[in-house]
Amino acid sequence: MNDRIHGSDPIFDTGGNSLVTSDPRRLIAPSILSANFSRLAEEIAEVEGAGCDWVHVDVMDGHFVPNLTIGPPVIRQIRKVTKLPFDVHLMIDEPIETVQAYRDAGADWLTVHVEACRDVPETLDRIRKIGANVGLSLRPKTPVTALEPYLNALDLVLVMTVEPGFGGQGFMPDMLDKIGWLRSRFSKLISVDGGINLETARLAARKGSNVFVAGSAIFNQSDRKSFIAELRKSIS
Numbered sequence: 001m002n003d004r005i006h007g008s009d010p011i012f013d014t015g016g017n018s019l020v021t022s023d024p025r026r027l028i029a030p031s032i033l034s035a036n037f038s039r040l041a042e043e044i045a046e047v048e049g050a051g052c053d054w055v056h057v058d059v060m061d062g063h064f065v066p067n068l069t070i071g072p073p074v075i076r077q078i079r080k081v082t083k084l085p086f087d088v089h090l091m092i093d094e095p096i097e098t099v100q101a102y103r104d105a106g107a108d109w110l111t112v113h114v115e116a117c118r119d120v121p122e123t124l125d126r127i128r129k130i131g132a133n134v135g136l137s138l139r140p141k142t143p144v145t146a147l148e149p150y151l152n153a154l155d156l157v158l159v160m161t162v163e164p165g166f167g168g169q170g171f172m173p174d175m176l177d178k179i180g181w182l183r184s185r186f187s188k189l190i191s192v193d194g195g196i197n198l199e200t201a202r203l204a205a206r207k208g209s210n211v212f213v214a215g216s217a218i219f220n221q222s223d224r225k226s227f228i229a230e231l232r233k234s235i236s
Contacts, residue, residue, distance in 0.1 A: 026235050027211045028228060029054035029087050031193070032078075033069065034215030040074075041081040047218060050225035051232070054087045054109075056193070056213045059102070061092035064116050065165035072098075072105035079106030087211075089137065089193070091164050092116060096123040103130045111135030111158045111191075114146050124153045135191070139164060144178040151186050156211065161204075162194030171195025176207050183208025198234045205235040 030052050035043040044055055057075060062068035079086065088107035092098065095112040096119070102110060110132040117123040120136070127134045136150055137158035147157060159178050162169035171194060182190050191211035192204040201212045212235060221227040 025053075025189070025210055026205070026232070027053040027189075028231055028235075029056040029191070029211055029213045030218045031056040031058060031213050031215035032219075033058040034219040036219070040078060043219065044078055044082050044084075047224055047228070048082050048084055050228045052084070052218075052228055054085045054211070055082060056215075057086055057088045057107070059088060059090050059092060060165060064093045064113065065091045067165045072101045075102065075105040075107065085109060087111070087135075087191075087213075089135075089158060089213075090116075094118060096126050099123070099127050099132070100130055103127075103132050107132055109133040109135055109156060111137050111156060113164075114138050114150070115142060120150055121153065124150060128153075137164075137193075140172055140175055144181050147182070148185070151182075154186070154188065156189040156191055157182055157186060158191040158193055158211075158213075159209070160194055161192055161196070161200070164194075169195055171197075171200040173200075173203070176203055179204055179207035179209050198230055201231055202234040209235075 030047045058069055060067045060069045085108040086106055087109040088102055089111045093116050099110055110127045112123055114120055114136055124134050133155040135156035135158055136147060136154050137160060138146060140160055140163060159175055161172050161175040179190055189211050190209045191213060192209040193213035196212055196214040197217045218224055
């Protein structure tokens, strides 16, 4: 399995008690959905130099979500410009049909939506067999209990704190309870995506998140290195 990841800080709850997790990392994953696509290679190089841990790639098909973004050809090209892990979030219907193409293009982590798979176990098994790390996500309106049957098959759970499909939305604070519920049952990586900034990242970290996907909060900064350093402090 591909495991290009790093970080080593322990996770604590608001009372200072260690949360249930076998994975102590705190990872920052800039979402290139908010990058300048006319200079995408340079944008990725800049956030890598600024100290981020992963590159988060949002893939949308115009069906599961209304927006339409990039596919394997673009991922294959940007794979050439960085050694950082690619955290690819597939917001597409029936992803089992295309996960191999995304893996071949350079995805290290493949996250699909529980709502988008006709056969969730088969899809997760397919991702595992092609050598990628396995993630599962859910829309804000989907009960978190929908993930419970699949937790043992996962390396990562992605909690959406906005409606998937567009960047720049406001953080939904009621999604924090989903993170807490998951952390009490799931010891691996819990990623949070949507409206992440210094304050919302801190709140999510206290609930047990250890991967923080931030798009406009990072790419809209004039000094991205300083912001990423501040973000890392807020989740420590």
